[in-house]
Amino acid sequence: MKNRKHGTTDRAETFAAWLHDQLTARGYDLSGARSGGKSRFAEDSGISASTVGRLLDGKRVTDMDVLARLAEQLGFTLGTVLLRAGIVQEADLIAVQEPETGPDAMTPERAATALNITDPHKRAVFVSMTETLQQPPPDTGEERLAEH
Known part of the structure; x- marks a missing residue:
């Protein structure tokens, strides 16, 4: 059927x-x-x-x-x-x-756990640095100047 x-x-x-x-x-x-x-x-x-x-x-x-x-x-x-x-x-x-992009997305915290970074100070440095590196670069206006 x-x-x-x-x-x-x-x-x-x-x-x-x-x-x-x-x-x-x-x-x-x-x-x-x-x-x-x-x-x-x-x-x-x-x-x-x-x-x-x-x-x-x-x-x-x-x-x-x-x-x-x-x-x-x-x-x-x-x-x-x-x-x-x-x-x-x-x-x-x-x-x-x-x-x-899904619910199992890798976060800095999950990466620290996966890398076995257990020391609280080292973990905080790792998470902070990773979050900093994930941020888009600041807009300096150089790209707009190059277009003109």
């Missing part, structure tokens, strides 16, 4: 179309049941032919090993394939790729 309420089928079908385009662009003939493209891709990627068929038929596959092999064979990051498959959202992917 298709689960249109949560978009599962739509995402799987969108992923199937994307995968079809990727394989066709790489020379895999997917024009018919006996064209050999699915079998050849299955052999090249190490993914079973039945799983390749399910992916191309718009059936949802969430096995991480399969998706990782797919990413490797197509030359994409696993994150890109997870995004295309509708398993992760773009915001989640960005938060993982750029943790400094």
Whole structure:
């Protein structure tokens, strides 16, 4: 039964179309049941032919090993394939790729802890210096003068 309420089928079908385009662009003939493209891709990627068929038929596959092999064979990051498959959202992917903008952002305090700086005085100096270095440089007006 298709689960249109949560978009599962739509995402799987969108992923199937994307995968079809990727394989066709790489020379895999997917024009018919006996064209050999699915079998050849299955052999090249190490993914079973039945799983390749399910992916191309718009059936949802969430096995991480399969998706990782797919990413490797197509030359994409696993994150890109997870995004295309509708398993992760773009915001989640960005938060993982750029943790400094997420809730687990590295702070001077966390850096001091990670570096095992436990002495209170040294820790205060480290945090203060790090915060100073993170501040943008003062506007001296030199850039505006150089423009004129």
